[in-house]
Amino acid sequence: MKPQQTRLCIYPKDVQRITGKSERYGRMLLQKIREHFQKEEHQFITIEEFCRYTGFEKEEVILFLGA
Numbered sequence: 524m525k526p527q528q529t530r531l532c533i534y535p536k537d538v539q540r541i542t543g544k545s546e547r548y549g550r551m552l553l554q555k556i557r558e559h560f561q562k563e564e565h566q567f568i569t570i571e572e573f574c575r576y577t578g579f580e581k582e583e584v585i586l587f588l589g590a
Contacts, residue, residue, distance in 0.1 A: 531567070531569050532570070533588075537549070540587070555576075556568050559576060
């Protein structure tokens with residue numbers, strides 16, 4: 524059965540939990556992803572964009588976040 528997704532975006536605290544790095548690292552990584560996908564500063568990063576950039580499996584991230 525496919526996990527049900529309840530949210531679309533990922534936050535620095537999520538990156539911290541996934542990677543085990545600091546929240547500051549999470550902010551920097553999300554900024555790099557934002558630049559990579561040519562998004563503006565106010566736009567959110569989706570879980571799918573995060574996975575495409577980092578190489579993580581989307582289903583694993585969703586399960587890990589409990590999203």
